[in-house]
Amino acid sequence: MSRLTLFVRRGLKRRSVKSTSGAITPESQEKSLRRPSLTTMSSTYEETMSSSPSFYSRPVEVIRKEEYPHMSSGTYLDHSGTTLYARSTITRFAHKMQSLLLGNPHSANAPAALSSSIIATVRADALRFLGADPAHFDLVFVANATAGIKLVADAFRDLAEQTPTKTFWYGYHGEAHTSLVGVRELASRGRCFRDDGEVDAWLAEAPQAGLGLFAYPGQSNLTGRRLPLGWTKKIRGVRDVYSLFDAAALAMTSPLADVFADPAAAPDFTCVSFYKIFGFPDLGALVVRKASGHILALRKYFGGGTVSLVSTISGAWHMSKGLEAAPPDEDGHGGRLHEGLEDGTLPFHSILALGEAMGVHAELFGSMGNVSRHTTLLARRLYEGVCGLRYDNGQLLCKMYSEREGYGDPARQGATIAFNVFRRDGTYESYAAVEKAANERGIYVRSGGICCPGGVYSALQYEPWHLTRARSAGHHCGSNGLSVINELPTGVVRASLGAMSTAQDVDSLVSFLQRSFIERERHALTPVVDIQAEISMEHVQSVPIYSTG
Secondary structure, eight states: OOHHHHHHHHHHHHSOOOOTTSOOOHHHHHHHHHSOOSSOOOOSSSSOOSSOOOOSSSOHHHHHHHHOGGGTTSEEOBTTTOOOOOHHHHHHHHHHHHHOOOOOTTSOSHHHHHHHHHHHHHHHHHHHHHTOOTTTEEEEEESSHHHHHHHHHHHHHHHHTTSTTSSOEEEEETTOOHHHHGGGGGOSEEEEEOSHHHHHHHHHTOOOOSSEEEEEESBOTTTOBBOOSTHHHHHTTSTTEEEEEEOTTGGGTSOOHHHHSOTTTSOSEEEEETHHHHSOSOOEEEEEEGGGTHHHHTOSOOOTTSEEEEESSSSSEEEETTTTTSOBOTTSOBTTGGGGTOOSSOOHHHHHHHHHHHHHHHHHHOOHHHHHHHHHHHHHHHHHHHHTOBOTTSOBSEEEOSOGGGTTOTTTBOSEEEEEEBOTTSOBOOHHHHHHHHHHTTEEOEEEOTTOHHHHHHHTTOOHHHHHHHHHTTOOSSTTSOSEETTEESSEEEEEOOTTOOHHHHHHHHHHHIIIIIIHHHHHHSOOOSOOTTOOHHHHHTSOOOOOO
């Protein structure tokens, strides 16, 4: 056998997908990578899984095939950005949109009354889904979690203007989402807590800060690490300091019943994004502890539908709905706080869709507890699979930014991994290049700073001068920034799982990393003798191969 024939055989072995004509084409291999079977796997792990263990009433692969046909064109691993919607949600919503006559809920006619009734029903169902007792909590519909955060921040700014200091104190955890970090611009006093230890130390000091707000995420948007729920109870012992809990990432794959189980220990304000849980509609909520609702009721701005009476001719005054207009409940708390906070006409069509989404979600997955168990198992498999990848010289393929021990424990870790890719020599590969390569193969992840500035700088062990240097070099947030500066990455690659993720999804990412980096390097080091450099793979494929037998 000639060296040329041997080289051709090696090349064809690497490109092992055959077209119907028997020829090997890049298109046929790409198609195979983009459309993996949902029930058949060739695992890179020691323990293979022909399908995902089911915590649902039906195998998740069956659910995927019937309810998520739009996922057949690739491997979706960006559920932390948004999870994907079920087909039944869309069909049921479309049916109701075609059969119901809905009016503006601010009107009093029959179609408007139907819209109001649907809103009230879905509001109650959403509180029930989140595990929040309506006797102690109210739910305000907002565009997304960020809108809920801004509503709270604006209310604190307005209230602070009536205090002697004219401002409020704001503290936030270093792993907070950018939207939580932005609240600091409304407060002249505050602190960023770099880690859990600093928060614990601060709480142990029983600080007296005047009017204040402490905010933190239930789950890191970057790594999926879950933060302590007990802080909100301890903060309640700090006079005039309230808690703002970002549950957007946590709620995606975890029940929130433990967050709201004890009203005395629950956060004062909790924000969620429903599209991260159901995929559709694009809607969020702010869950308000009624005992703390007076803070929001004292905000200055009012929009249409939030006031019961407005004067424009005899002085500037108005009567707000919510606490002012609503009679108190048995505990003395305003029963309809949301009426004074939902500015303008509510997105009543989206709220109708939310009701359908919750119903379909319950039918498919049973409960968020089931989703938690399913994603916890897959996340551990994903972490172990990526951690196990090494070059033949022993160099790890990936730098991981979360602790191995957390995977398998839903109290400590969500269904997310964050990592960077090493080259064979230990230098960093561009995270943007990793995402681009994955995207070309139908594997959809996210890369960059992930809207978690403190978290990414902590994970990358940045000092202030590192960030200054990156800014001077022209780096900015997003996948179009500079991925590596002076051999240090400026962001990460993130992969996250959802309720309908499968073991095949997990193995697809691990297999992609192995093929695209480890095997690429191995082939690059394989010496090729007596082959002209200009011979392309297409030319090589056209050379006939003869049997030596």
